[in-house]
Amino acid sequence: MIGVRAALECILNDVPRIGTEQVPVPRARGRVLAAPVVATRDVPPFRNAAMDGFALRAADVGAASPNHPVRLRVLETVGAGAVPVHAVTTGCATKIMTGSPMPAGADAVVRVEDTRETDGYVAVAVAVAVRTHVRFPGEDLRCGEPALPAGHLLRPADIGLLASLGHAVVRVHRRPQVAVLATGDELVELGQPLGPGQIANSNAYTLAAAVEEAGGLSRLVGIVRDTPAATREAFAEAFTSDMVVSTGGVSMGTFDLVRQTLGDLGVSERFWKVAQKPGKPLTFGRRGDVPVFGLPGNPVSALVCFYLYVRPALRAMGGLAQVHLPTVTATTETRVDTARGVTEFVRCTLSGPPDAYRVRTTGSQSSGVLRSMSVGQGLIVVPPDVTTLEAGTRVRVILLDPTEAADEPPVDL
DSSP: OOHHHHHHHHHHHHHOOOOOOOOOOGOOOBBBSSSSOOOSSOBBSSOOEESSSEEEGGGGTTTOOHHHHHOEEEEEEEEEEEOSSSSOTTTEEEEOOTBBBBOOOOOOOEGGEEEEEEEEEEEEOOOOOOTEEEETSSSSSSTTTTEEEETTOOOOHHHHHHHHHTEEEEEEEEEEEEEEEEEEEEEEOOOOOOOOEEEEEEHHHHHHHHHHTTTTTTEEEEEEEESSSHHHHHHHTTTTTSSEEEEOSSSSSSTHHHHHHHHTTTTTEEEEOOSEEEEOOOOEEEETTEEEEESSSHHHHHHHHHIIHHHHHHHHHHHSSOOBBOOOOOEEOOOHHHHHOSSSEEEEEEEEGGGGOEEEOOOOOOOOOOOHHEEEEEEEETTTOOOOEOTOOEEEEOOOOOOOOOOOOOOOO
């Protein structure tokens, strides 16, 4: 049996990186950059107005006030996309719109709200300093400056940044396709009535959703019945994906056929069983370039193992620089009893501000209570040598927050 940190390191050292592809910039949100982006031009490319108003010489309005406005002759009006014709000289101004190029000679812009225009002249009621409301070339990015690093998850602002640099397409990592299988004769597909001894096939849909949330593409292979032929056929089909994730059939029961089948199909098993609760009967291996995870069948165990191991592996395959869920420190509100000899992950909720989180368990920690993951906000990490957390104990909590990521693994042991 392997420890949690050792299992995670084994997985991350073994998963391959997949290929890249070019996608149109408008469709690149949520994708991962495959190469750094360097600015190929200044942004903005020219000196422009940051406000609607009048471009002028700051020295001309140094004494302006509401009671003593300065009167300037308006040379022209310059809209966005137009080019000024006249240079601004002493006693003159140019009416200008936000984003329009600044005329030669002007060194400031006064807001239209601080002026009154009549008969070809403008009365300026405030003094402004040089550079007021003026954007300069390269203020956002200078030509040759790094803009975005490889491994960066593209957000809406990044899409705009790429567009401002003139990129129509961008090279990103391909999203890994993950085959998801659920094993068990007791499983019934969605929309079908339950017979005696049967349960709904929830695990496959839980894991498929988790794959999508982590940036992968899920492919539901279907329910795998507990026969050697059905198990072999399903996994043989699944190996056409970039990763395989199954749930159930990895323990030691009579109908736990997954490990034997994977071995027969040429999967090199790296480890089986991890010293943790929930999720001990986890297996990981590889067939060629395809990582294969055999997760436990209990719903909570399967999802906890996904968050701890499959999610970081999937993010690493997809080129992300940060692959782990983040952790915070919190204080327990009640006593928590745990198992000795394994790292236990206790489902919990958080309250209070981030610098003073308080943590409480979700109640039953049965590995079949999926609702505890639905309402839970985190997992308390309890080391193997601890059996009791008294109220007021400072603990580490893994945040089940898909919008955040961390460089360091959430578990030391």
